[in-house]
Amino acid sequence: MTGQAVVTGIGVLSPNGFGTAEYWDAACAGRSGIGRVTRFDPRRYPAKLAGEVSGFDAGEHLPSRLIPQTDRMTQFALLGADHALADAGVRPGEMSEFEMGVVTAGTCGGFEFGERELRNLWSKGGQYVSAYQSFAWFYAVNTGQISIRHGMRGPSGVLVGDQAGGLDALAHARRLVRGGTELIMSGGVDAPICPWGWVAQLAGGRLSTGEDPGRAYLPFDAGAAGHVPGEGGALLVVEDAGAARRRGAPQVYGAIRxxxxxxxxxxxxxxxxxxxxxxxxxxxxxxxxxxxxxxxxxxxxxxxxxxxxxxxxxxxxxxxxxxxxxxxxxxxxxxxxxxxxxxxxxxxxxxxxxxxxxxxxxxxxxxxxxxxxxxxxxxxxxxxxxxxxxxxxxxxxxxxxxxx
CATH class of the missing domain: 3.40.47.10 (Thiolase/Chalcone synthase)
Structure with a gap:
């Protein structure tokens, strides 16, 4: 077993900040990204607020061939991975492809993509369903697409455990790095703000029905009455500390101890x-x-x-x-x-x-x-x-x- 696992790169896509710097500024200032749902008309639903990533246009950041293949969730994941690698100063082409892996977490998979294709199936017929539906909805698709994009063919996987899965994925990344793999891209994103995903979350009975963005999500408050859902997340570059030092990583944020x-x-x-x-x-x-x-x-x-x-x-x-x-x-x-x-x-x-x-x-x-x-x-x-x-x-x- 090798040394400790450290985080050398961070990529964030959050409702209150597009990119790590913008997110951190907002978090420190107490600036919220919660508001009324805009990705569909929420008037028929008891819950109407969400944290949405605003200003995201996949076509501005990703190759056009990837857009019809991927759900919004995967587009977030690909961009977050790009940002994390750039932050860590990693050029995947300069590393052994078998020394890099991907471990992500997933809660629901590509709900928005799946909903669209099911609508096509029901209203138009099977010939109108995209061939990419076979994997675009799947929990493991973010791991697969990141690994393909960056040639990361080392140990990889996906963890499904709702919110806890995000930590489980990072822990597995740590385990792989301590076992000898030099670099693991890890973390998680979700993007379930569509009618299908909304109904699924409502069924859990934990969504806030408050309509004031400043008073809808109040943990540890006397007014607590459920949470507001959101989309986005973070991807992190997890490396062996020695390997990061040898390649001259521009920074080490800290260790997963x-x-x-x-x-x-x-x-x-x-x-x-x-x-x-x-x-x-x-x-x-x-x-x-x-x-x-x-x-x-x-x-x-x-x-x-x-x-x-x-x-x-x-x-x-x-x-x-x-x-x-x-x-x-x-x-x-x-x-x-x-x-x-x-x-x-x-x-x-x-x-x-x-x-x-x-x-x-x-x-x-x-x-x-x-x-x-x-x-x-x-x-x-x-x-x-x-x-x-x-x-x-x-x-x-x-x-x-x-x-x-």
Whole structure:
């Protein structure tokens, strides 16, 4: 097993920032990207708000041959990977193709592409269904398209675990890098803002029906009543620290030091949720004590019972109000598989800048007993924990550490 896995490149596509710099500026300023849905007419639906990536034209960024083959989700992923590689100073053609792999997370696949082709099938007939439907909707398509575009033929895969899947993918990337692969492109994006995807999310019963963008998504707030969904996410270049140093990587944002995952017990069993254990496993894997963590990026479900469970887990591990907690996703919505990789990118940017971005628009309810960051906070950040939970009981935690 080789040395530690580090992040050397970040590519972000977020509702409140197109690209890493624009996103970071918005996150630090508390600027939200949540608004009324524009990608379809939401008037018939109880939920009408989303975090949409505005100003994205795939034709401006990708070869024209790829446009009819790909869902919006995959177009995001391809551009995010391009940005991450450029940020890391990686030229794939100069590396061995078998030393580079791709591990992404997916929640729903290419819903918008699939919906369009199903409409064609039902209204016009099978001869009007694109041949690309066979893979454009699939969970693994982002991994495949990125690997084809950049000639990355090393160990690859896809993880499906709702929001937790984004951390699981990065953890698998870490495992592959520590096992000898020099570079893994990893992270996740989703783009489920279409009628088909909207109905699927509504069926989960967790969407906010509020119509005020500033008051619709309120984790750890007395007014919490569900989350606002969004699209986008982040792709990260994960490398072996030694390999990054040898090739002269322009920067190292930080190391993926620890990871833990658990699954909640059966409802009604009387056993506690598994999030606390996931945090403890991740800290133990990282070799860090709770007191060495400078910030926790919360999952932030905005469902009172889930918020209580998360706040309890944080307090039990770190102590009541003992560590700053933040949830910048209140400015983007919950991005499915893209949420946790975006939180990881945000945590790494916090380490570089010495600033914790806020949980915008939220007034913390005292009952939760956590130190929720609601305004930008200047403080040294050397180590961070990122939490994510997936619908159905998935729990994941990742520990990040700066490189001294």
């Amino acid at each position: 620890g990871y833990g995952s658990t699954f909640d017990p059966r409802p009604g069993s009387g056993r506690e949720p598994g999030l606390r254990k996931a945090i403890e496993i991740a800290l133990d894997d990282a070799g860090l004590a709770p007191g060495e963590i400078d910030v926790v990026f919360a999952d932030a479900a905005a469902i009172p019972e889930l918020d209580r469970a998360e706040a309890a887990a944080i307090s039990e591990v770190f102590g009541p109000r003992a560590v700053p907690v933040t949830a910048p996703k209140t400015m983007t919505g919950r991005l499915g598989s893209g949420a946790a990789p975006l939180d990881v990118a945000t945590a790494l940017l916090s380490m570089r800048s010495g600033l914790i971005p806020p949980t915008a628009n939220v007034t913390p309810a005292p009952e939760y007993g956590i130190d929720l960051v609601t305004a930008p906070r200047r403080t040294p950040v050397h180590a961070a924990v990122v939490l994510a939970r997936g619908h159905g009981g998935f729990n994941s935690a990742v520990v990040l550490r700066s490189i001294d």
